[in-house]
Amino acid sequence: MAGITVTEAEALMRKDLNAMKKEYTKMRDIAEKRIKRLRSSEFNDTSAYKSHREGFQKLRDIDKRDFAKAFSELSKFINAKSSTIRGQQDIRRKTIRTWRDQGLNLNQKNYDKVIKILEEMRRQKLVYGSDKVIELADCMLYLDDQQTNEWLDHLDTLLQHTEELQEIPNLNGYDFDEIMDMIGD
Numbered sequence: 001m002a003g004i005t006v007t008e009a010e011a012l013m014r015k016d017l018n019a020m021k022k023e024y025t026k027m028r029d030i031a032e033k034r035i036k037r038l039r040s041s042e043f044n045d046t047s048a049y050k051s052h053r054e055g056f057q058k059l060r061d062i063d064k065r066d067f068a069k070a071f072s073e074l075s076k077f078i079n080a081k082s083s084t085i086r087g088q089q090d091i092r093r094k095t096i097r098t099w100r101d102q103g104l105n106l107n108q109k110n111y112d113k114v115i116k117i118l119e120e121m122r123r124q125k126l127v128y129g130s131d132k133v134i135e136l137a138d139c140m141l142y143l144d145d146q147q148t149n150e151w152l153d154h155l156d157t158l159l160q161h162t163e164e165l166q167e168i169p170n171l172n173g174y175d176f177d178e179i180m181d182m183i184g185d
Contacts (some may be wrong), residue, residue, distance in 0.1 A: 003078070
């Protein structure tokens with residue numbers, strides 16, 4: 001189930017608003033626990049967590065005109081597979097299996113870097129094949145968060161040079177200018 005739409009929530013409100021308010025409070029408690037678990041897990045960088053890290057409004061803070069929308073958003077989160085640790089693990093496992101079935105070297109180790117690269121590619125509107133993304137992710141495996149972010153700032157250039165990057169044994173610790181000197185760009 002994908003959750004309740006705003007229109008469905010409005011119809012339910014006309015039937016029994018008090019029951020919906022009780023359900024909202026119950027669902028909010030569940031959602032807050034899930035958000036807390038995601039925050040303290042390896043999945044604290046996922047869009048499911050990022051888009052809900054502030055949590056959901058308490059019932060008393062919701063304007064009556066906005067209740068149907070708030071109820072709908074909360075029910076969609078509760079019903080989303082990505083809102084649980086188990087769901088996130090299943091999504092990761094399925095993604096890895098699908099990419100491997102296509103002959104690509106996605107694995108547990110490079111998965112997070114691949115996802116960061118894909119998100120940044122979407123943001124920058126870059127288009128590259130999956131093989132290039134995975135090759136770059138493999139080169140980035142041992143970079144810390146600061147280095148990863150620096151690399152993502154130069155994603156287009158780095159994706160153009162994945163073959164040269166793969167020939168360098170350990171890229172950890174080099175800044176972008178040093179890397180560009182090494183690959184001759």
